Amino acid sequence: xxxxxxxxxxxxxxxxxxxxxxxLIAGITGTIIVIPQAVAFAMIAGMPPIxxxxxxxxxxVISAIFGSSYQxxxxxxxxxxxxxxxxxxxxxxxxxxxxxxxxxxxxxxLSFMAGVVKLFLGxxxxxxLVNFVSNSVVIGFSxxxxxxxxxxxxxxxxxxxxxxxxxxxxxxxxxASHISETNWYAxxxxxxxxxxxxLIKTFGRKISRLYMLFAMIxxxxxxxxxxxxxxxxxxxxxxxxxxxxxxMPNFNLPDMQKLVSGAIILGILxxxxxxxxxxxxxxxxxxxxxxxxxxxxxxxxxxxxxFFSCYTSSGSFTRSSINFQAGAKTPLSAIIAAFGLMLVVxxxxxxxxxxxxxxxxxxxxxxxxxxxxxxxxxxxxxxxxKETIVFALTFLGTLFLSLQMALLLGIVVSIGFYLARTSNxxxxxxxxxxxxxxxxxxxxxxxxxxxxxxxxxxxxxxxxSLSVVMDYFANLEIDSDAKHxxxxxxxxxxxxxxxxxxxxxxxxxxKNKGGGIYFVGLKNxxxxxxxxxxxxxxxxxxxxxxxxxxxxxxxxxxxxxxICNTCVHKVFNVCQ
Numbered sequence: 001x002x003x004x005x006x007x008x009x010x011x012x013x014x015x016x017x018x019x020x021x022x023x024l025i026a027g028i029t030g031t032i033i034v035i036p037q038a039v040a041f042a043m044i045a046g047m048p049p050i051x052x053x054x055x056x057x058x059x060x061v062i063s064a065i066f067g068s069s070y071q072x073x074x075x076x077x078x079x080x081x082x083x084x085x086x087x088x089x090x091x092x093x094x095x096x097x098x099x100x101x102x103x104x105x106x107x108x109x110l111s112f113m114a115g116v117v118k119l120f121l122g123x124x125x126x127x128x129l130v131n132f133v134s135n136s137v138v139i140g141f142s143x144x145x146x147x148x149x150x151x152x153x154x155x156x157x158x159x160x161x162x163x164x165x166x167x168x169x170x171x172x173x174x175x176a177s178h179i180s181e182t183n184w185y186a187x188x189x190x191x192x193x194x195x196x197x198x199l200i201k202t203f204g205r206k207i208s209r210l211y212m213l214f215a216m217i218x219x220x221x222x223x224x225x226x227x228x229x230x231x232x233x234x235x236x237x238x239x240x241x242x243x244x245x246x247x248m249p250n251f252n253l254p255d256m257q258k259l260v261s262g263a264i265i266l267g268i269l270x271x272x273x274x275x276x277x278x279x280x281x282x283x284x285x286x287x288x289x290x291x292x293x294x295x296x297x298x299x300x301x302x303x304x305x306x307f308f309s310c311y312t313s314s315g316s317f318t319r320s321s322i323n324f325q326a327g328a329k330t331p332l333s334a335i336i337a338a339f340g341l342m343l344v345v346x347x348x349x350x351x352x353x354x355x356x357x358x359x360x361x362x363x364x365x366x367x368x369x370x371x372x373x374x375x376x377x378x379x380x381x382x383x384x385x386k387e388t389i390v391f392a393l394t395f396l397g398t399l400f401l402s403l404q405m406a407l408l409l410g411i412v413v414s415i416g417f418y419l420a421r422t423s424n425x426x427x428x429x430x431x432x433x434x435x436x437x438x439x440x441x442x443x444x445x446x447x448x449x450x451x452x453x454x455x456x457x458x459x460x461x462x463x464x465s466l467s468v469v470m471d472y473f474a475n476l477e478i479d480s481d482a483k484h485x486x487x488x489x490x491x492x493x494x495x496x497x498x499x500x501x502x503x504x505x506x507x508x509x510x511k512n513k514g515g516g517i518y519f520v521g522l523k524n525x526x527x528x529x530x531x532x533x534x535x536x537x538x539x540x541x542x543x544x545x546x547x548x549x550x551x552x553x554x555x556x557x558x559x560x561x562x563i564c565n566t567c568v569h570k571v572f573n574v575c576q
Contacts, residue, residue: 008293009065012330019329026328027336030073033322034341036212038076039355040364042311044149045081046094046103051311052076053345054244058305059313060338064331066297068290069278073319073334074301078367080270080312082145084110086402087262104311105250110259110266111312112249115302117267122295133272137410139376140391141269144398144406146371149364156361157190159183159232168399185231186358193219193362212363219359234357241349243342244308265407266312267302274298274315281324386417425459427472430488432571437488437548449571451559452552453482458491461499469499473506483515484555488548490521500535507539516558518543520551549573 004010016023034056042052056075063074084107094103151171155162160181162174197215201208223233275291282289301313323333380387390413397406430437431446437454440446448454453476461469476485495503507517522544530536545551556564556574564575 005293007065008068008297009331012070012332015330016332020332022327022329023333024336026323026333028340030319030323030333030337031340031344032213033319034075034337035344036216036363037316037319038341040212040360040367041076041078041081043357043360044078044085044152044364044367045076045107045311046085046089047107047311048100048104048239050239050242050349051104051107051309053239053341053349054308055305055310055313057338057341057345058244058308058310059301060331060334062301062304063297063313063315064334066293066300067331068293068297069281069315070287070330071281071285071320071324071328071333072274072278072294072315072331073323073337074274074298074313075316075319076311077273077314077316078149078371079142079145079273080266080314082149083262083266083269084312087259087266090402091258106255106259107311108247108306108309109249109251109255110263111302111310112306113256113259113263114267114270114312115299115304115306117264117299118271118295118302119299121267121271122292122297122299125292126295133268133411134387134390134414135376136380136387136390137394137407137414138272138276139373139380140394140410141398141407143372143377143391144395146368147395147399148368149371150368153361153364153368156234156357157187157365159186159234159358183232185226185228186233186356188226189219189223189228189233189356190358190362190365192222193359194365197363197366212366216355216359216363219362220355223356223359224354228356235354239345239349241346243346244305244310246307247309249306267299269407270302270312270314271295271298273317277315277317277320281320284324390414390417419464422459422462423464424468425457425461425465425491427469428456428458430454430456435573447569447571449482449569450567451482451563452484452486452555453480454486454488456488456491460493460495461503462494462496463498466499466502470502483510483513484558485510485515485517486520486548486551486555487517488520489523489526492522492526494523495526495529497529497533500529500533503530504535504538507543516543516555518545518551518555520545520548 038052038056039049040052042049042055045052059074059076063072067074087110088103088106091106092099092102094100148168151168154160154171154175158175158179158181160175160178160183162171166174193215196218197211200211200214204211204214207214226233228235271294275289275294278289278294281287298314305313319337323337328334377391380391390410393413394406394410397409401409428439428441429448431440431443431448431454432438433443433446437456438446439456440448455472457469459465473485476482503517510517527536527544530539545554552572553574556572567575569575
């Protein structure tokens, strides 16, 4: 048994002797980066900050053992945090100590269930499923999630008590009608922190990667200078100095039943996020990735970490990108960052209690804004109206529907457009110009043979597209005098059973009328269906050709010689 196949750590561990310095530097950088992110993402998820630390401590270590990507860093993420909050807030709001505990229990249970979904998809080798989630869906979902994140932080920015569970438009309406209640000291702290973050990110150069950390520290000093306690500026509160404690998820059947749909969405979204990040980095590192192993890794990570008080995790785009840019060569960097965070929490957690919520709100506004990929949105709008519809529906659905419904809506519409496209294959009528086949619509003067109709089918022939092909041949029988048809199949990727049955019937029909249908360049995967189903025996193997020249030479022998002798076009070389 190849243990490295199931434990990828065995592949990269021997490399550490040469890469540990690079990984150490990247790991230390990762520790500094994750401190403010862990708190911010926990707040987005509606969880106490310590759970963000727990998740950031443990999940990178497990992911490093089982993951296939050398630079991917697992942990709490913006998208998974807001999806978790959206799912759990349907049932409970963390506005009192007792409801906070219930919220946390449900969040950890949901994380376990999402992990099972990920693990199952990995075990059944469903890695290709992520291909059904188009880029337009992901970009629309991210933009919508970023907008939601930003608006949900306005209650901290303005220090207005927005009712828990308020939707996007309810938040806007409530703040607009209660704007007079704004705590301007809190607003100054939030905007000051946001401004500092933007300045450091834009002009900081050497420290630009640490803009969140420095902005939070300076924002906290700003709150102290303004007299935070005297002016009602809320702080994050006490954070315990502890490592992730072992705690069994509360496997309550009624709770599990109501969390099923959310777990599926959270699991699939987490996988899409992790694989997309891994692929984007692999474009630069040229590392060969195993999508199914990444599914298994993310599943094991979520399942195991849920027994240690961690909430849902995935691949972090920000930390993974910084990890790569900082020079990480192996997953050891992620492990170093995790252990570095453990030391920080054990030694410096009391200082995090002074973080003002408006400062965190200002930082999260920027986090939400960064999720909106304006460059790709412009590209989508310019390139395809169908992709624009998919993007817009996903984006608006994220704002006005549940996140699960928004993602599902985007995927369904995207697949719908795909099916519509594949169910309407292009059938081109070919003529000859300069001794080569060409679409007669593209070349004026292209000549067709009066006895042999040559066509090219661009698209697979299956139950969804069969009616279009059937209609074409039915009309061909009526409108064309040609008794023979040569089908160029280089654009046909596959043929299903329904198509094979129809083709067999159609070949026999044209033979009975004294003509025939012939095929050139049919791919092996399509021939397998014909061979295994016994259709090839019924049609006869002598109607399939590997190249156009041979096909024309053989079919020419079956044409009416009298018509050929009087033909002035002399379409094919053999006609000469």
